[in-house]
Amino acid sequence: MDKQKRLRKIFEILRAYPDGVNGEVISRQVGVSSRTIRSDIKMLEKMIKKYAVTIKSAPRKGYFMKCEHPFLADKFIKDSMISNPTVAQSSGKPEEIIICHLLLNDYMDTTVTQTCLADEQYISLSALKLYFNKCKYIFNKYNLKIVHYKKDGVRISGEEGQIRNCIFDYADKNKDFAEKIFSSIDMISIDEVISKVLREQKMQIPDIDKASLCIHVAIAVSRSKYGKNIYYPISIVKKIDQTFEYDVAKDILEYLYTVLGIDISYNEVYYVTQCLLTSKKFFNTATSMENLEAKKIVHAILKKIKDELLIDFMDDKYLIDGLVLHLNIAINRIQFHMNIRNELLETIKNDYPLAFQMGVIAGQVVKVINKITVNENEIGYIALHFGAALSRKGIAEKRCLSKKIIIACAAGLSIAVLLKAKIKEYFQERLDILDVMPAYSVTAKTLEKVDYIFTTVPIDSIKSNKIITINNILQTEDINKIEKIVFDNKSINKAYLQEFLHPQNFFVDKEFANRDECIQFLTENAIHKGLMSEKTKASVYERETVSSTAIGNMVAVPHPIYNDMKVSFISVLLLNNPIQWDEFLVQVVFLLSIKKGDNKLWETIFLKLNDYIRSKNGVESMLKNKSYDMFLQEFSSMF
Incomplete structure (x- = not known):
């Protein structure tokens, strides 16, 4: 790869990682040494200076780009393309671009060689193989495989429904991909047809779900054009035929034909119906029988959590009602193999570990009762309900004179409930939450009734210092912002940590090839020392199959779903070289x-570990010092 191509590639990588990227990661993607990357970045800095773009570096973040005006960055790309117009225009991470390429090829039943994929992104074949491992892991979530087709190259293989799920997710992630697959489709007209039918049928669904339905219909149209039809067994068809949503779907396809002239296979009416069945409704359309079954499942979930975690939610009516409503829809989604995006998944896993653990337990109960596998995205949404329930348990009942606020939200009910509960948990009597409402309902009169409005989306129609924008899930930055604007203004020590963080469980300079070898070594060592049983070891592996415990920053935190031991411990493993742990590279376990x-201890330790890793440069220190005493000193200072 010549220098001009390398510089463009480095620029695209920096744009794809706005929070920063390590020089070693860039060198692997470009296929040159770290020294060459440092030299190239110096040259790139000079080239982009006139576009008001700068490259910064920080010890814990790596290289990151600052851009005063995004359109100038786009101009740099266009200017740099003049000398080589064949340069790939796709944006995104390398594995994302590979996935989109393979999905596009599936429309035409074509293959692509690995050499072509590597050349397209200006990376070496060895670097491509690393990204292929990530692609295989991601495709596996959809039960799809990358297969070699004779000698012509590679393509994807799997069920049409799962391919559509993958297309749906990546159409949302990658604008270039979406533009290509929907280039001949009038999305605005499809949206108008859907809105018209929903009004006529008096069916109300959230805006987010309506937008998703529009994309699903567009996918059905685009796939049908290439003969990529989806078929349903008679057992599913009989079930779908009896639903109200089936009539709505028929009307949508009828309007597509009569109004837009779009003529697609009648099988697609079942696909659109399943999309409607798995949408959230503003009213509960479940039958009394479905609600009864869901209540039985919820009761089993809460009993299992009580037995395993010793936390009793059996009398929490808000939690029970919320889970019943959620499971009625979620079980339909899973049975129809409809994926749901959960953009908050990593935040939930990292910031609400106990709630996520409860979601995992709930998923296992559903698996036993309904014989279906609950994926990690669904588990994340179930965890939101438990996060709110945990917050309610910790809220003091006393109330006193406080600031009156309203929460304005654009997300779903479960997220709004969790946000409200977390705000109440942290600020307690200092804030009086009067209401939770959609952002579009906020008016000037609303402002007159309160001291502040906390909103998760910008409210452009009203300008006021009373409006404070926060995240969908309360984070440290939000707490600091509220403390500063509204109010103007260690239970675990080193000795206690030493009780379950022993030097004999601190392993350095180890060589393992994969995730399972690491877990096998640590769990067998724990069993030998009487710290773990075979049952708990099996639960560690079971937890890993539900959702990866790799959390980024070269770290994984494997742990059991169920624990029958009466002792707590942490084992630490430092590898000489990073290994592929699902979609992440991991060197510290x-x-x-x-x-x-x-x-309480479980969640505290997890959160402090996460904080140590992300904000205190913990991984770099551990790999550099390889010292139990140094780690104990640094980690204990977090409390």
């Missing part, structure tokens, strides 16, 4: 095993 019922 923490096996976290906290005894049954000690949930």
